[in-house]
Amino acid sequence: MDIAALQPSTGALIAAIALGIVSHQVYKRNEPSVAEFLLHTILLYAILTTLVSTFGPLSNIRLILIGLIDLVVYLFALGTSIVAYRLFFHPLNAYPGPILCKITRFVATKHVIDRDTHAWVSALHDQYGDVVRVSPNELSFKSVTSVDLIHGAKAGKIPKGPFYKGDPNRKANSMHSTQDLFEHRWRRKTWERGFGSLQLREYEPRVMHHLDVLNSQIKCREGSSMNVTAWVEYFAYDVMSDLGFSEDFGMLIEGKPHRYIPALHGATRLLTVAAQTPWIKPLMDWFPVDKQSKQDGKDFAKISMGTYNRHKARENKRPDLFTYISARMEGAPRPMSDPELIADAALIIAAGSVTTALCITFMFQQLCRDRKQYEEFQKEIDSCWDGEGPAIAPYLNGFINESLRLWPPAPTGMQRRAPKEGIFIDGKLVPGNNQLSVHTFAIQRDGRYFSKPAEWIPERWIESRRPSDFNHDVRAFIPFNAGQYTCLGKNLAYQEIRLFWAKLARRFDFEYAPGFDGSSFDQNIRYKGTFLIGPLDMGDNGTKEVYTLLKRVVLLGTVLCFFAKPLGFSS
Structure with a gap:
């Protein structure tokens, strides 16, 4: 076939280019779904083919091929218009950032797949400053003044961003993922009923029960090593399955993971990839994420549904978090649907376990790395704790806060969407409907707010021991949002x-x-929505038991001496 005969007419090419530019203007205002875009493309192909046929008689094959060429020209014009707009005319064009990030969000998606998003965005802030354009429509901030405007008391009209639409296995929104401000407020109130001071006191004996089991398991393994990462996970997830649903995964007793943990890890990885570009949600079966993660996502949804159904069917319910969450709240605009309750059921254990497990494991790593800190840590606990309930322990609290500061459970921040009227942050207008967030990992390691930011210094949280020249701005401490x-x-x-x-x-x-x-543990820290950490192999050296035994002997001797003298047993 003569190639020249396949060249479209000038009029058809101009029409294809014009349609590409016009389509971009329409899509800017009304972003189509994948299905809508495909439908539009098919219709445009039909229009272009019809247009070509008006320029003279053509065989069907030539008509189809010339129409396809026109379609390619249309798509090229559409893509060129999008790139030109994002580089030169976009409302966020004044903000700095890598050129590729201004063009496409797939750069951010690549780093999610590579599991290094926390370090990548932090490095961008080091290069570009307090605000970085990390994708065509999104800004990342790390100034302390931005926290209150984006997440704090002044952020009452700022909803969550499209990141929260990305879960391909969720049939309804959980309290956490809902973007509607009114919806979130009333659903949050249903959750608050399970986290009052009275409820926390009721939960304490149940936590202690699981600690007793863990204590027994460690004693049974004296003289051998344990993967602390795994055992802390077993503890955290067993506790939350108990507090959340009055069930027990039994991981501490059996010494092996329940299917829930690998399913959650895989589902989280799938979610963080899908959430970068929520429009690909219908295409997740073909997206380049490993098959196991996709299966894990489906398994996690099934486990959550099963947990909900068992709790719903149970007649004599022991008070637990889900009892409070699922009970109809007075003043609620409507009862929650089963899919919404299942979404909340999935959230309870995952959200309640990850922070605890990560914080404790990172504390283990630091304590074993710095024996001087470990000795002070133990000394404080020995002196002010009865082992059954909390007391004032400033060094312990400082250690917890350092773990959360250096390794926040949500390191890349929580995406928000600027209101339609826009919002002024640090003196500059962020136009409406663009995404923004404060990068938790970067701001909590910023020397302007925390001196020696990369060092583990529990004393910075104790006012009487904090050096007078230390920067310590708690407004930049946002591990819990x-x-x-x-x-x-x-x-x-x-x-x-x-x-x-x-x-x-x-x-x-x-x-x-x-x-x-121990350095291998640090080198293997990865990002998957939260931190993914490797094995941390430890053992008990036995000196603590010897020390405790000696203390008891000394105490017993003191008591005997005290009673011996009045009874005439001493000279």
Whole structure:
């Protein structure tokens, strides 16, 4: 076939280019779904083919091929218009950032797939400053003044961004993922009923029960190494399955993971990829994420549904978090649907376990890395804790806060959407309907707010011990978010972590297992929505039990001497 005969007419080419530019203007105002875009493309192909046929008689094959060429020209014009707009005319064009990030969000998606988003965005802030354009329609901030405007008390009209639409296995919004401000407020109130001070006191004996099981398992393994990462996960997830649904995954007893954990890890990875570009949600079956993650996402949805159904069918319900969440709240605009309750069921255990497990594991790593800190840590707990309930322990609290500062459970921040009228942040207008967030990992490691930001210094949280020249701006400490979206489980997480160390630090003296390289743990930290960490092999060196035994002997001797003299047993 003569190639020249396939060249479209000038009129058809001009029409294709014009349609590409016009389509971009329409899509800017009304972004189509994947299905809508495909439908539009098919219709445009039909229009272009019809247009070509008006320029003279053509065979069907030539008509189809010339129409396809026109379609390619149309798509090229559409793409060129989008790129030119994003580079030169976009409302966020004044903000700095890598050129590719201004053109496409797939750069950010690549880093999610590579599991290094936290470090990548932090490096961009080091290069470009307090605000970086990380995708065509999104800004990342790390100034302390931006926290209150985006997440804090002044952010009442700022809803969550499209990131929260991305879960391909969710049939309804959870309280966490809902973007409607009114909807979020009333659903959040249903959750608040399960996190009051009375409820936390009721949960404490249940936490202690699981700590007793963990304590027994560690004692059974004296003289051998344990993967602390795994055992802390078992503890955190067993606790939340109990507090959340009055069930027990049984991981501490069996010493192996329940299917829930790998399903959650895989589902989270799938979600963080899909959430970068929510429009690809219908295409997830073909998206380049490993098949296991896709299966994990489906398994996680099934496990969450099963948990909900068992709780719903149970007649004599022991008070737990889901009892409070699922009960109809007075003043609620409507009852929650089953899909919404299932979405909340999926959220309870995942959100309540990850922070606790990560914080404790990172504390283990630091304690074994710095024996001087470990000795002070144990000394404080020995002196002010009875092992059954919390007390004032400033060094422990400082250690917890340092873990959360250096390794926040949501390191890349929580995406928000600027209101239609826009919002002024740090003196500059962010136009409406663009995404923005404060990068938690970067701001909590900023020397302007925390001196020696990369160092683990618990004393910075103790006012009487903090050096006078230290920067310490708690407005930049946002591991549990801030404002109307502050994590409801914050106090429960602190309670669990304190009880954990009160129980174990008084009984064991942990150290790296023989041959374990602690630096390998740091090198293997990855991002998947939260931090993905590797094995942390440790053992109990036994000195704590000897020390405790000696203390008891000395105490017993003191008591005997006290009673011996009045009874005439001493000269």
